[in-house]
Amino acid sequence: VQPLRIALAQVAPRLGDLESNLARHHELLGQARDGGAGLVVFPELGLTGYQLQDLAAEVAMRLDDPRLSRLASATTGLSAVVSFVEESGDHRLFIAAALLEDGEVRHVHRKLYLPTYGLFDERRFFSPGDVLRAVPSRLGVGVGLGICEDFWHVSTPQILALDGAQVLVNVSSSPGRDLAMSSEVGLGTASSWRTLMRTYAQLTTSFVVFCNRVGVDESISFWGGSEVIGPGGGSVFSAPMFDEGLFLVDVDLADVRRERIALPLLRDERPELVSREWRRLIAERAGLAPDSTAEEGAEDGLDVAAGAAPGRPIGFRGAGGGSSAPAGPAGPPERAAPAKARPKAGAA
Amino acid sequence: VTRATPAIPVGADGTPLFELPAELAIDTDVARRVIGGFVRGQLRQAGWERAVVGLSGGIDSALVAYLVAEAIGPERLRCVLMPYSSSSPASRADAETVVADLGCASEVVEISPMVDGFFGTGEVAGAAGPEGLAASPLRRGNFAARMRMAVLYDRSVTWGGLVVGTGNKTESLIGYTTLFGDSACAFNPIGDLYKSQVRQVAAAIGVPEQVIRKAPSADLWPGQTDEAEAGFSYPELDRLLFWRIDKRRSVEEVVALGFDAALVERVDRMVATSEFKRQVPPIAKLGPRTAGVDYLYPRRRPGSARG
Numbered sequence: 341v342q343p344l345r346i347a348l349a350q351v352a353p354r355l356g357d358l359e360s361n362l363a364r365h366h367e368l369l370g371q372a373r374d375g376g377a378g379l380v381v382f383p384e385l386g387l388t389g390y391q392l393q394d395l396a397a398e399v400a401m402r403l404d405d406p407r408l409s410r411l412a413s414a415t416t417g418l419s420a421v422v423s424f425v426e427e428s429g430d431h432r433l434f435i436a437a438a439l440l441e442d443g444e445v446r447h448v449h450r451k452l453y454l455p456t457y458g459l460f461d462e463r464r465f466f467s468p469g470d471v472l473r474a475v476p477s478r479l480g481v482g483v484g485l486g487i488c489e490d491f492w493h494v495s496t497p498q499i500l501a502l503d504g505a506q507v508l509v510n511v512s513s514s515p516g517r518d519l520a521m522s523s524e525v526g527l528g529t530a531s532s533w534r535t536l537m538r539t540y541a542q543l544t545t546s547f548v549v550f551c552n553r554v555g556v557d558e559s560i561s562f563w564g565g566s567e568v569i570g571p572g573g574g575s576v577f578s579a580p581m582f583d584e585g586l587f588l589v590d591v592d593l594a595d596v597r598r599e600r601i602a603l604p605l606l607r608d609e610r611p612e613l614v615s616r617e618w619r620r621l622i623a624e625r626a627g628l629a630p631d632s633t634a635e636e637g638a639e640d641g642l643d644v645a646a647g648a649a650p651g652r653p654i655g656f657r658g659a660g661g662g663s664s665a666p667a668g669p670a671g672p673p674e675r676a677a678p679a680k681a682r683p684k685a686g687a688a
Numbered sequence: 689v690t691r692a693t694p695a696i697p698v699g700a701d702g703t704p705l706f707e708l709p710a711e712l713a714i715d716t717d718v719a720r721r722v723i724g725g726f727v728r729g730q731l732r733q734a735g736w737e738r739a740v741v742g743l744s745g746g747i748d749s750a751l752v753a754y755l756v757a758e759a760i761g762p763e764r765l766r767c768v769l770m771p772y773s774s775s776s777p778a779s780r781a782d783a784e785t786v787v788a789d790l791g792c793a794s795e796v797v798e799i800s801p802m803v804d805g806f807f808g809t810g811e812v813a814g815a816a817g818p819e820g821l822a823a824s825p826l827r828r829g830n831f832a833a834r835m836r837m838a839v840l841y842d843r844s845v846t847w848g849g850l851v852v853g854t855g856n857k858t859e860s861l862i863g864y865t866t867l868f869g870d871s872a873c874a875f876n877p878i879g880d881l882y883k884s885q886v887r888q889v890a891a892a893i894g895v896p897e898q899v900i901r902k903a904p905s906a907d908l909w910p911g912q913t914d915e916a917e918a919g920f921s922y923p924e925l926d927r928l929l930f931w932r933i934d935k936r937r938s939v940e941e942v943v944a945l946g947f948d949a950a951l952v953e954r955v956d957r958m959v960a961t962s963e964f965k966r967q968v969p970p971i972a973k974l975g976p977r978t979a980g981v982d983y984l985y986p987r988r989r990p991g992s993a994r995g
Contacts, residue, residue, distance in 0.1 A: 354990075394983065525718075558987060561725055561726055
């Protein structure tokens with residue numbers, strides 16, 4: 341039995357108010373410690389609030405910021421995941437989550453996928469991270485960190501699990517939306533997240549710790565509903581939606597071993613196969629190799645062949661092999677013959 | 689897991705209070721929860737504790753009053769009734785019923801002198817000059833809406849409360865609002881709810897039955913109703929907007945769903961021509977940082993709260 345008490349800090353950060361959020365983190369770390377927690381998880385941008393826009397640069401911290409060091413020093417005998425705006429030495433801004441352990445910054449994860457669609461505008465203000473690593477932890481198992489949208493890309497939890505994580509931690513600021521009676525819990529966003537977290541836990545045979553904030557930034561209400569999912573895909577604990585609180589959850593990390601012995605999915609993963617096929621896809625999408633699913637006659641890198649559309653699309657060569665014969669405004673469009681041979685990029 | 693659509697609420701006589709298209713059904717508990725947190729968050733972040741709501745006697749403003757009272761307590765809410773001389777007495781009675789039920793502060797401000805002072809009355813010209821005597825109902829309606837806005841923003845100061853918006857998503861999308869009139873507010877808790885969804889939340893929170901049942905009206909002239917004026921029913925309009933906008937269905941696709949092609953075209957045009965009413969006016973870009981363009985701050989941030 342490897343018991344672990346996890347504290348989910350489902351907080352409502354104050355937007356742009358780093359000092360007050362830092363104080364709240366210190367306070368909750370103390371409460372979690374008093375409650376016997378071994379791992380304390382705070383939500384995405386719990387130190388700054390989410391809808392920062394141009395405030396992002398004003399609340400950013402470098403990894404050598406003394407405020408971060410002080411927070412780390414409050415983790416003696418504890419593991420904690422906190423999230424903030426990180427400024428790199430070359431002044432890029434990242435949405436970061438740090439694993440703090442025994443007084444140190446043990447690991448920093450920079451958000452990989454920055455949603456910039458719908459109500460999201462993250463790429464405008466932030467730079468995406470380029471590194472995805474699991475990290476050994478004082479808990480005795482590997483830990484993998486992801487931030488919100490990172491877990492809407494199936495490769496993230498898979499890579500973390502293959503890299504040695506047995507506890508996957510996702511910290512989020514998920515805006516509640518899609519109010520609908522047809523959803524499991526009345527909110528489309530919450531239903532989707534619940535489905536995803538259970539699926540990842542089962543497919544990676546790992547614990548999934550999901551910590552989502554509550555409160556309001558501008559128009560957006562964050563729905564909470566933080567969860568701990570066991571390696572069999574079943575919920576160990578679900579926090580209430582919308583309520584602020586520090587929730588303590590007991591798990592047995594030995595469940596991971598039992599699940600992986602019974603269901604050796606990770607053993608049977610084929611990273612070399614995945615890697616090979618991805619390399620092929622990358623080459624095809626870059627136009628460096630023929631694409632087996634493209635239309636016949638399509639240039640490499642383009643999946644649709646030039647048709648009988650009016651005018652000659654830029655970049656398509658005609659039957660004349662690259663001679664430019666612009667169709668005059670009055671002249672009929674010439675149909676480009678499908679190129680049988682696939683010229684390499686740059687060949688004329 | 690798909691939950692069964694709940695039965696439509698029924699009134700005292702056992703008949704349904706309203707027609708509810710299935711795709712517009714929402715979980716009213718979750719809606720109230722989100723809206724309550726939203727109202728409290730908006731006030732706290734702005735450094736205010738009280739709210740002002742203009743109460744017409746209709747379902748939208750009644751629902752907002754109930755939601756605000758639920759969120760912050762009726763003692764922090766002031767409802768302002770602002771009838772014009774031709775306003776329906778029934779509307780005022782309904783508004784008074786809401787106030788009595790909530791136990792919140794209220795007052796009546798007659799806007800007739802303000803409107804008549806501009807357009808004139810009988811044969812006596814007002815500030816607008818003789819031409820104003822022949823002003824159309826549209827001009828008068830818009831002017832009345834802006835006078836109500838002016839009253840609410842004055843009461844915002846005297847009561848010390850933020851003005852809470854009462855416009856719903858349906859009327860906003862088709863542009864059935866007066867710019868800087870009824871659409872003016874500090875924040876709006878129901879602006880993302882279609883009329884059919886307003887009705888669901890209203891029934892759940894306890895808005896009086898007669899307010900839920902009566903035909904929606906801008907009450908600009910006696911007997912006016914939204915649906916007669918616009919030529920379609922709210923359930924039909926809500927469904928069409930839901931499929932076109934929320935669910936991104938094309939014109940062809942909604943026609944295939946059974947909507948009349950002429951109606952679809954007409955509603956599309958209403959939505960497009962009212963786009964300006966839903967946005968902040970553009971500022972000519974000249975300097976290096978321009979509000980709303982490349983100067984992008986949250987409305988509420990450290991230091992922005994009053995006091």
